[in-house]
Amino acid sequence: MNNLKQKQLHIAHVIEPMEHGVFIWVVDMANRLVEDGYRVTVLHSIRKETPENWRELFDDRVELIHVQMTRSISLFKDAKALIKLTRELARIKPDIIHTHSSKGGFLARVAGFLLRKNDRLLYTSHAIHYPLIQQPVKRRLYKYLEHVGYWLGGTIVACGKEEYDIILKEITFGNTKRLIRISNGIDISQVTPKNYSLSNEKVKVGVVGRISMQKAPQVFANIARDVLTRRDDVEFIWIGGGDQPDVDLLENAGVNVTGMLDRNEALSELSRLDVFLQTSAYEGLSLALLEAQAAGIPAVVTKIPGNDEVVQDGHTGYVGETEKELTPRLEALLDSAEKRQQMGEQAKNYTKEHFSLPAMAEQYKRKYQAMANTSLDSKHQPVVY
Numbered sequence: 001m002n003n004l005k006q007k008q009l010h011i012a013h014v015i016e017p018m019e020h021g022v023f024i025w026v027v028d029m030a031n032r033l034v035e036d037g038y039r040v041t042v043l044h045s046i047r048k049e050t051p052e053n054w055r056e057l058f059d060d061r062v063e064l065i066h067v068q069m070t071r072s073i074s075l076f077k078d079a080k081a082l083i084k085l086t087r088e089l090a091r092i093k094p095d096i097i098h099t100h101s102s103k104g105g106f107l108a109r110v111a112g113f114l115l116r117k118n119d120r121l122l123y124t125s126h127a128i129h130y131p132l133i134q135q136p137v138k139r140r141l142y143k144y145l146e147h148v149g150y151w152l153g154g155t156i157v158a159c160g161k162e163e164y165d166i167i168l169k170e171i172t173f174g175n176t177k178r179l180i181r182i183s184n185g186i187d188i189s190q191v192t193p194k195n196y197s198l199s200n201e202k203v204k205v206g207v208v209g210r211i212s213m214q215k216a217p218q219v220f221a222n223i224a225r226d227v228l229t230r231r232d233d234v235e236f237i238w239i240g241g242g243d244q245p246d247v248d249l250l251e252n253a254g255v256n257v258t259g260m261l262d263r264n265e266a267l268s269e270l271s272r273l274d275v276f277l278q279t280s281a282y283e284g285l286s287l288a289l290l291e292a293q294a295a296g297i298p299a300v301v302t303k304i305p306g307n308d309e310v311v312q313d314g315h316t317g318y319v320g321e322t323e324k325e326l327t328p329r330l331e332a333l334l335d336s337a338e339k340r341q342q343m344g345e346q347a348k349n350y351t352k353e354h355f356s357l358p359a360m361a362e363q364y365k366r367k368y369q370a371m372a373n374t375s376l377d378s379k380h381q382p383v384v385y
Contacts, residue, residue: 118153
């Protein structure tokens, strides 16, 4: 029997951003773990963007506990959330606490510290984003909170190489004892492969995700406006929604904005794209990008941590530093259906080999078991199976 399944470990995931990439990551991971014999509890918030059918996405065996956390900093609301989170974790007594993103990550690490479970806590940031915050005071505050979170304990998990390097240099100051790297993976069986025997009237260029500062909609709009002034064989689409000013920005540039779709609809729309254009200012390791590449869609992306690990420049798509670099790379794909298909097939194969959910899950399960064993050994208790 696999050692990872010899004892039914209880994993508690803590997540505040119940939308899009991080949410889907937790859904896929939680469902995979219960399928592999683990007990899983998800302590979560609800956002206005949380899909209406969110409960249906989780396996019935996953226990769900609502702990409302806010995206922004609020001393009163954060204290209230921390009290409830700490009480719930004390009640359910998980073997491992696995927390996600900055707000949930910070509160869960405080709770883990208070409960003396910080030696059994993992924090996956999914994108260390404070370097991209424009306001100096706010940037310093968020960086300081990352330092405090690290001091509180737990192991940080970076989703990609460059994110790992940033955290190693600026948060752990070269200490690798509580820092590891596990690349994101996706459930490829959920992805609809692109059918290259069917062609669109116009070449469809798009992206999937909530319209937000992180995704740099202004850059996407600028590229769309530039291309559409010179050619009429292209359609730009943003699969997702956001605040009205951001929607107006894109639509005024000629981009079709679908609004928020459920996961199946979004994956269906994704499979109809010919090119995936991601202009993000920062990402951890984008699940939407992984899904596009796994579907066989070549990508043109900004050179940021994560993107250039997924997209092999000149092989599965193109990577560029600026708008001026991204636009000609995009047009190279617009001009050649043959190149799009060739790169798409290479993208599909590369993603399946390097970024699958089973491969990612196995790495996390080994880490869970190692932490559980170390924690028990440190208390001079035998591991009982």
